[in-house]
Amino acid sequence: MPYHRVAHLNHQDVRINELVIHSFEMGVYLAEADYDGRTAFLVDDDNKPQRFHSLDEVKLALDRCTIYQAYLVHQSAYDEMCGGADKGDNTLKVPIFVPGVG
Template identity: 35%
Template structure:
């Protein structure tokens, strides 16, 4: 299983379990999306779990806001090398 962390404007990070191309949002005990305020906070939370990979996905809204986005730009993906 893989871990995917997606960053959003405002310093919000959401985490997903990814298996066989299916992305499942990780939720807390109240069934709300588990939110992190930094990558370090997410790393600490998942420190005892073992994943095949951990990836950060960053969607940049800046280009779209400035009229530069053509709609075909893939998000930035970074291997986090957490193992």
């Protein structure tokens, strides 16, 4: 499984084509970066997905590299009601501002 480490990405000469920050319940965020032709999640030292607790925490972790596009993605669970219609794609993908965006 491909992955990226923050320590490897957060350098001035790194250019991230797209950063997707996935928002989950309980204030947990996971970041996925498209860098060097590979799209992969950021991982910690134990190769587990790096957990962030805010958008600002993600932005600070990648404050030295250049990010061309950034998005916040969230999927709502509210359509999972008993007896409701079949689930459709309710993904919300919103562009976000990241300082230094190319």
